[in-house]
Amino acid sequence: MRMYDIIEKKRDGGTLTDEEISFFIKGYVDGTVPDYQASALLMAIFYEGMNAHETATLTMDMAHSGDMVDLSAIKGVKVDKHSTGGVGDKTTLVLAPIVASLGVPVAKMSGRGLGHTGGTLDKLESIPGLTVDIDMQRFFDIVNTVGCAVIGQTGNLVPADKKLYALRDVTATVDSIPLIASSIMSKKIAAGADKILLDVKCGSGAFMKTPEDAIRLAECMVELGEEVGRTTVALITDMGRPLGNAIGNALEVQEACDTLKGTAPEDVTETCVELAANMLYLAGRGPLEECRVAARGQIANGEGLAKLREMVAAQGGDARALDDYSLFVQPACSREVRATKAGYVFAMNTERCGIASVALGAGRATKEDGIDMAAGIALAAKTGSHLEPGDLVATLYAATEDRLDEGERILRGAYDISDEAPAPIPHFFARVSRDGVERLG
Numbered sequence: 001m002r003m004y005d006i007i008e009k010k011r012d013g014g015t016l017t018d019e020e021i022s023f024f025i026k027g028y029v030d031g032t033v034p035d036y037q038a039s040a041l042l043m044a045i046f047y048e049g050m051n052a053h054e055t056a057t058l059t060m061d062m063a064h065s066g067d068m069v070d071l072s073a074i075k076g077v078k079v080d081k082h083s084t085g086g087v088g089d090k091t092t093l094v095l096a097p098i099v100a101s102l103g104v105p106v107a108k109m110s111g112r113g114l115g116h117t118g119g120t121l122d123k124l125e126s127i128p129g130l131t132v133d134i135d136m137q138r139f140f141d142i143v144n145t146v147g148c149a150v151i152g153q154t155g156n157l158v159p160a161d162k163k164l165y166a167l168r169d170v171t172a173t174v175d176s177i178p179l180i181a182s183s184i185m186s187k188k189i190a191a192g193a194d195k196i197l198l199d200v201k202c203g204s205g206a207f208m209k210t211p212e213d214a215i216r217l218a219e220c221m222v223e224l225g226e227e228v229g230r231t232t233v234a235l236i237t238d239m240g241r242p243l244g245n246a247i248g249n250a251l252e253v254q255e256a257c258d259t260l261k262g263t264a265p266e267d268v269t270e271t272c273v274e275l276a277a278n279m280l281y282l283a284g285r286g287p288l289e290e291c292r293v294a295a296r297g298q299i300a301n302g303e304g305l306a307k308l309r310e311m312v313a314a315q316g317g318d319a320r321a322l323d324d325y326s327l328f329v330q331p332a333c334s335r336e337v338r339a340t341k342a343g344y345v346f347a348m349n350t351e352r353c354g355i356a357s358v359a360l361g362a363g364r365a366t367k368e369d370g371i372d373m374a375a376g377i378a379l380a381a382k383t384g385s386h387l388e389p390g391d392l393v394a395t396l397y398a399a400t401e402d403r404l405d406e407g408e409r410i411l412r413g414a415y416d417i418s419d420e421a422p423a424p425i426p427h428f429f430a431r432v433s434r435d436g437v438e439r440l441g
């Protein structure tokens with residue numbers, strides 16, 4: 001078998017056989033297929049797509065390219081959640097303790113930020129002392145005693161995705177439905193959970209810009225999960241604006257704590273409650289409406305926050321920081337960005353907000369870069385806000401004035417100010433399950 005023939009077949013719109021897909025994945029992981037041939041095939045897939053069977057074969061070959069995690073040492077129904085990536089997305093830090101405080105174990109392996117999107121591991125590491133480098137036995141022990149833990153992926157979990165994602169990132173082949181679906185679902189299947197909740201982001205800060213594309217991606221992933229016996233549900237949630245007001249690692253942890261204290265912006269709270277309710281529903285905790293009430297209850301009674309304190313302490317972190325934010329590393333410089341003209345924030349380029357926070361130091365331009373845990377943006381105005389000249393738009397935090405200059409320049413370009421007020425945007429567009437698509441909002 002030759003890679004050349006496989007590339008040519010897909011380039012000409014053909015359907016790849018199981019053997020051809022396996023040849024590609026095995027060869028790419030063991031290094032016999034070079035990056036340039038893998039890139040050519042990715043671009044052919046980007047243009048010609050893959051049918052459901054090809055996508056399923058690709059997903060399973062990727063899932064089996066490394067370790068398959070066995071979570072049977074953890075008692076109860078394990079529900080995993082994965083977001084397709086966004087700006088200001090701190091939901092895992094809220095959901096995991098809410099769900100765990102109601103007795104549903106959450107054994108979560110998360111990722112780091114890359115590009116304009118943030119990563120849960122980086123956010124957690126902004127808590128003084130906390131580690132996400134925990135071996136599997138200790139991970140299982142924490143989940144069994146505390147109820148939740150969030151760690152980094154084991155070294156050999158889906159090596160095919162590690163290599164392919166890095167290649168897609170630099171070859172303009174990220175935003176392809178079969179490639180995103182196989183990337184996410186191979187990791188979820190290898191990570192061993194019984195049920196999977198997907199948070200498919202949609203809008204200017206997401207890979208899928210429209211609800212229709214997000215629904216197509218969600219349908220593809222739900223089918224992949226169900227085919228291997230994992231009940232899978234996807235919520236299509238808004239990423240046309242950053243989620244909440246905080247963008248940046250320590251700032252987002254603080255906003256997650258505010259959510260658990262009941263004092264966070266409404267969009268973060270509603271999104272977290274809906275996602276937590278769906279996780280509880282998948283775990284068999286009753287009808288969705290009852291699960292929503294239960295999730296809200298864990299915010300009101302403080303048990304969600306207490307569970308986060310327990311998890312942070314079990315992972316070596318200083319849980320006092322969740323109540324005293326001065327214990328987080330503090331930014332060296334800050335700047336208030338103020339409006340120069342009157343009008344409504346008609347729309348936001350959310351991807352640009354993420355890029356501004358990376359420029360401030362909150363993210364990496366390359367995987368090897370360090371990050372500034374204190375850097376980021378506290379938004380004061382989002383889509384729908386009315387501004388007068390001089391009103392506060394955002395406060396920026398960084399290590400140097402140069403970084404503030406660059407962050408301000410990029411952030412200003414993210415705001416579309418108009419005389420016209422925008423139509424209200426829903427937080428949720430649809431819920432996709434094996435029963436079909438339910439339109440929301």
Ligand code: URA
Pocket residue numbers: 083084085165174179180181183184207
């Ligand atoms: N998240 C992933 O893990 N993979 C993708 O391809 C896109 C988002």
